[in-house]
Amino acid sequence: MRKRTWLALSLVAVLTLTAVGCGKSDKNATSTGGTLAAGQAPGVGGTAVGFIMVGAKDDFGYNQAVYQGAQEVGKKFPNLKILTQENVPEDASAVRVMEDMIKSGAKIIFATSYGHFKSALEVAKNHPDVVVVHQGGAVPSPVPPNFGTYFGTVYEPVFLAGMAAGAATKTNKLGYIYALSIPQTVANINAFELGAKSVNPAAQTITVQTSGQNPWCDPPTQATATEQLIGQNVDVITQHQDCTKTIIENTEKAGKYTVGYHADASSLAPKGWLTGSEWNWGPLYTDIVQTSVDGKFTGSKYNADYRQGMKDPANPFIQSKFGSSVTDDTKAKIDAAKKKLEAGASPFTGPIVDNTGTTQVPAGTTPTVAEIESMQYFVEGVSGTISK
Secondary structure (H helix, E strand, O other): OOOOOOOHHHHHHHHHHOOOOOOOOOOOOOOOOOOOOOOOOOOOOOOEEEEEOOOOOOOOOHHHHHHHHHHHHHHHOOOOEEEEEOOOOOOHHHHHHHHHHHHOOEEEEEEOOHHHHHHHHHHHHHOOOOEEEEEOOOOOOOOOOOEEEEEEOOHHHHHHHHHHHHHHOOOOEEEEEEOOOOHHHHHHHHHHHHHHHHHOOOOEEEEEEOOOOOOOOOHHHHHHHHHHHHHOOOOEEEEEOOOOHHHHHHHHHOOOEEEEEEOOOHHHOOOOEEEEEEEOOHHHHHHHHHHHHOOOOOOOOOOOEEEEOOOOOOOOEEEOOOOOOOOHHHHHHHHHHHHHHHOOOOOOOOOEEEOOOOEEEOOOOOOOHHHHOOOOOOEOOEEOOOOO
């Protein structure tokens, strides 16, 4: 998900409330939304839609995917001005940026970074006529009638990408560079290892956590982390970072394989690109905007914690294209696994054992999406500890 400082401790608890949302009458949404007095439907009558991003729109990663999705909204709603702001910090600055967008006619605001959550809630409270949605958070209770969150089950395509990594490695050592130990990141790391191990039982994933003022996008730190992994004989590197360019380019220069995240960055690694997982936000963003301008946001599936998975054709998180080195045999195995996920299977059906030897998911048991999004352990085969 990415980049944020999210209320790191409080939202780890809140995330346990998250559930999958599919369809108009989503039975799995964790909340049903609030109610508004007649004539107060939020999102109606605006002349603009606002998108705030924590990083640059051309980062070959998270923010680039957001920007591309925003442009799709512009194509679908030519009468609405699309307001985008890059490099919005995860502090009070976010409130000021959103307030400026509202003054410019925005009745719908997308706050897209982990650490924008608190600011988004504040803006929603101060502007009940404005729809504010957050990317990846968890709605508090009681549910504000003009607020909601949305996301995809990111760990599913990451599991498939892990299969490509496990099949490609010659050293059986995979590298994973990540920022904060939020549950969605932890679930991705675990899914990657489980995918790799499904085709190569000897595969192991070595983690490196970035730190500093902006752990989600710090090119010098990313370069160091990449060198560190290559020095440990890792020959496939992936990441959970906002900006992906540095890691991918340095991995390519070293002659190693790369697995992408957030956006298609295959152009950066013409030789080493295997596959990846990326956001296709346009359809979901467009539907949220349509629901809002129709005056139907309150009580809708988006006025809650909305999640889409691979069993839903509209899942916003999709598998990236394959690189030239991926064999037909590997593609066939990934395709078979993808079909199972689309039919409702889970990468986390037990038995799942953590890297301390403790059984976390018993055999035959499948954790809920809420349980997966509150995951705070690394599975067997992942090296590293989770910072608290």
